[in-house]
Amino acid sequence: MTFTRPPDRGDGKSPPAGGPSYRCRIRPLNAAIAAACLLAVAALWLITLQRIAFERDQAVAAAMKSNSNLAIAFEQQVFRTLKAAEQVAVFVRDRYLQQGPAVDLRKLIDQQLIRDSLFSIVSVVSEDGSILSSTSRQASSAISYADREFFVAHRTPGTDTLYISQPVLGRVSNLWQIPMSLRISRPDGSFGGVVVMSVPPTDFTDFYLQADLGQQGLLELSSLDGRVLSRKTGSRNEFGLGAASLAWFQHRQARPEGKFVDDGKAIDGVARIVSYRTMAGYPLMVTVGTAYEDELAPTRQRESSYLLMASGATLALLMLACLLILMLARQRTAVSAVRASEALFRATFHQAAMGIAHIATDGRIIGANEKFCLMLGYGQDELRARTIFELGDRHEEERVRQQILQRLSTPLAPSSPEIEKTYRRKDGSILWVCEALSAVTGADGQTRFLVAVTQDITARKALEERLSHAALHDPLTGLPNRLMFMDRFDQVLESARRHGGLAGILYIDLDGFKEINDKLGHATGDQLLCEVGRRLQSCVRAEDTAARFGGDEFGVVLASLGRAADCEAVAWKIIDAMAAPFGLGADSTVIRVSASVGAAVYPVHGAEAAILLNLADTAMYAAKNAGRNQFSWAPGSLPALP
């Protein structure tokens, strides 16, 4: 998500101060990342919840199957007990019918004809309800069963099958018992009494421990007429309760056997996975149940792991999405910064008033801006095909190499010294530049390339040249002026001092120049002065200096004089040169002029330039006074001249 400034409203006014000056814009890529993340989270949770539901269903189905098997086993155990009871009852009834009231059940036990481990009490009851014989010592004929359910039921002629009564509190044992009885019929079919066997209800539910039904399991034996014969839930035993409100009792009306999840509200509020079966051959049903929470405990543990993993994955996905969005935002910022920087660079590089060239460390030109190309007259490609050394004259190459080496040796130096140097343009002309080199280094501190910032100073150099020439030369004749003359004279004197040589100076003044000016005009006078300058130069050697001091006054420095007398010889040579007629102007007007020359020699007449100049000047006046067109030595020991 980014914030952008709203477009200008066109009236030049900004949005009202204090109000929202930025509007929110969701970037499509950010929206796509957020949508993908939400989709992934939704899919993750869908899969997780489906997995949890599947595992729960699996656990419930497995528990149902297990409980169904246990119900079958429980049914078989009850069935065996009932069959044993039937066999005992038939055996006792046959003995009673053979022996009559003299039948002794305790003797039958002693003879191990009856197993007393199966039943707590076995009794023979007469047709009036009193006990005729019993395996219990507490039993007596005074105890009557005439009102008992089984006795009442057997008195009525009916089937010759085992009758299973509701649990009752035993009158002999004083304990809860389930009476199971068989009718004794006389040969004529009349009622002859009952064989009754008592089984403690808990004997049926001992199976609970074998089946390992847990702390809150359920094992129940009920009669189909709606009575719980024996039930065990956890450590609790119950007998004789009504079964009509129980869900499995109601389910049995529709299906003889089944399995389902019961909410437990009819018993103790504990939800259970139950399986029930209707017994074959007996009006009984068995029910086995295990606590729903016990069965799902392992699944619940896995559920917690799944939920934890899904939560972790959700968090990771959200963090990943946030990270991606953040990285994208940073990348966008970086890209914007790079673009801005590139735009700035382009504007600076291409529109700079200075020439800029990128130079490889070996001198190859990598690139150049338009100004640099313009300055040198080469195109970009032509420059790229050259080295920086090829752009200058041969004598400059070493200097440029030194400049590059110096820059490479101090790549991190903040400023680079500017040097003035020359390039050779494509057309062969000289380009004077003032150039600074900067080093561009990489992250490793190594120099990647050099940047040459070049300023065209050709015009300035030409101006300097002109100014320098004007300052030291006479504008009319082009000869050195007095300033340059004195400088050269100083240099010559210095050399003469060092080498013990001689140096001469001549002071020359034209004779009658004013008249020429006056008669022929100032322009002709100028022409004459120029020609005098040329003749003067032709009279001296290259190492000598001829100069114009001003007006019609000239001077000559004679370097490396072999003899002082040579000075006079040069002076006469000049006087002769000036005496020759001048043909000036378009019509070659013939003009005649002469010159008076004074001379002084180092070290004969003096040691200082100014003194020697004055002496030569004085000598020149002496020559003038001697009639002009003359030479005169400076005052001093002329005969001693070497």
Ligand SMILES: Nc1nc2c(ncn2[C@@H]2O[C@H](COP(=O)(O)OP(=O)(O)OP(=O)(O)O)[C@@H](O)[C@H]2O)c(=O)[nH]1
């Ligand atoms: N044409 C021209 N005349 C100049 C220039 N500079 C000075 N003059 C003139 O040159 C003359 C020099 O004066 P002088 O040396 O006294 O004249 P002169 O006739 O040579 O006199 P003497 O030296 O005594 O022989 C003056 O008339 C100046 O006006 C110049 O640049 N051009």
